[in-house]
Amino acid sequence: EDQVTQSPEALRLQEGESSSLNCSYTVSGLRGLFWYRQDPGKGPEFLFTLYSAGEEKEKERLKATLTKKESFLHITAPKPEDSATYLCAVRRTGTYKYIFGTGTRLKVLA
Amino acid sequence: DTAVSQTPKYLVTQMGNDKSIKCEQNLGHDTMYWYKQDSKKFLKIMFSYNNKELIINETVPNRFSPKSPDKAHLNLHINSLELGDSAVYFCASSLFQDGEKLFFGSGTQLSVL
Numbered sequence: 448e449d450q451v452t453q454s455p456e457a458l459r460l461q462e463g464e465s466s467s468l469n470c471s472y473t474v475s476g477l478r479g480l481f482w483y484r485q486d487p488g489k490g491p492e493f494l495f496t497l498y499s500a501g502e503e504k505e506k507e508r509l510k511a512t513l514t515k516k517e518s519f520l521h522i523t524a525p526k527p528e529d530s531a532t533y534l535c536a537v538r539r540t541g542t543y544k545y546i547f548g549t550g551t552r553l554k555v556l557a
Numbered sequence: 558d559t560a561v562s563q564t565p566k567y568l569v570t571q572m573g574n575d576k577s578i579k580c581e582q583n584l585g586h587d588t589m590y591w592y593k594q595d596s597k598k599f600l601k602i603m604f605s606y607n608n609k610e611l612i613i614n615e616t617v618p619n620r621f622s623p624k625s626p627d628k629a630h631l632n633l634h635i636n637s638l639e640l641g642d643s644a645v646y647f648c649a650s651s652l653f654q655d656g657e658k659l660f661f662g663s664g665t666q667l668s669v670l
Contacts, residue, residue, distance in 0.1 A: 479657060490561070490647050490661030491600070532598055543588065544613055545659065547600040 449474045453535050453548035460525055460555050468520040468551045470535030480518050481545065482511050483534040491534055494520075525555045560584050563648050563662035570638055571670055578633045578665045580648030588612075589631040590649040590659065591623060600647070606631055607653050638669045 450473045460466055472480065479498050483491035495504040497513040504511045508529065510521040520533055532550040539546075561582045570576055582589065590613070591603040605613035606625040620636045631648060648662040 481657070481659075483659075485598075488663070490649070490663050491659070493658045493660070496657045534598075534600065536600075543605055543607070543653075544602050550598045552598075 449537065449539055449546045451535055451537055451546050451548035453533075453551050455551060456549070457552040458554070460522075460553070462526055462555055462557050463524045465521070465523045465525070467522070468533055468553070470518040470520070470548055471516060472518070472535070472537045473516075474537045474539050474546070476540035478538040478540040478542075480513055481536045481538070482509075482518070482520055483536065485532045485534055485550070494533075522553070525553075527555045527557050529553065530555045559663075561648055561650055561660050561662040563646075563665050565665060566663065567666050567668075569668045569670065572638055572640060574638050575634070575636045576638060576667070577635070578646055578648075578667075580631045580633075580662060582629055582648075582650040582660070584650060584660060586650035586652050586660070587628050588651050588653045589625065589628075590651075591631065591633050592647040592649060592661075594645040594647060594664070596644070604631075604633075635667075638667075640669050643667055643669045 452471045454469045482494040485491040495511040500515045512519045532552045534550045536545045536547040563580050588607045590605045592600050594600045604623040609625045622634045625631045645664045647664045649659040
């Protein structure tokens with residue numbers, strides 16, 4: 448059964464304190480792994496898609512990486528505006544269904 | 558211009574009532590989805606339509622009935638609401654062939670009393 452597990456559930460960082468969020472997945476044939484950001488009271492907002500092990504994507508202070516079993520979202524020198532819930536999702540080849548993890552709630556303190 | 562818009566934003570109702578949530582997208586996408594997000598932030602797919610055709614129908618009580626009058630609209634009707642239906646419901650859309658990015662609406666918070 449396809450499964451996505453994210454850790455930690457919650458993370459508090461001081462401004463400028465870099466860290467990583469983890470997304471472990473089990474899927475029979477990965478079509479893509481996706482990262483989304485969700486702010487309170489809003490819908491998830493797309494960040495990255497990763498397709499194969501070794502791939503990396505960057506956007507401002509965020510960098511996503513992918514291995515055959517997990518993905519990391521690295522946050523470098525975070526700012527308070529990076530505070531949000533970060534969701535990871537996978538899509539199996541041949542399906543149109545995205546399986547989401549329960550997210551990591553990130554709080555960056557000024 | 559809101560890309561994916563849902564109405565209403567909040568819905569408070571009594572058990573046993575019937576309610577509908579509407580969704581519209583102006584992105585030119587051909588695939589639309591309904592997701593349910595519980596209190597633990599877990600997003601679970603309920604339904605998906607591609608060009609008005611149902612392509613995903615998860616194990617959802619038959620009290621939930623989606624309807625897609627055209628590619629740009631996907632509505633969700635819920636009969637005989639129960640306490641356990643309380644959640645945030647998100648509409649999303651994507652391009653079928655691309656299918657890589659889901660664009661989400663801002664959600665409808667349903668509270669069943």
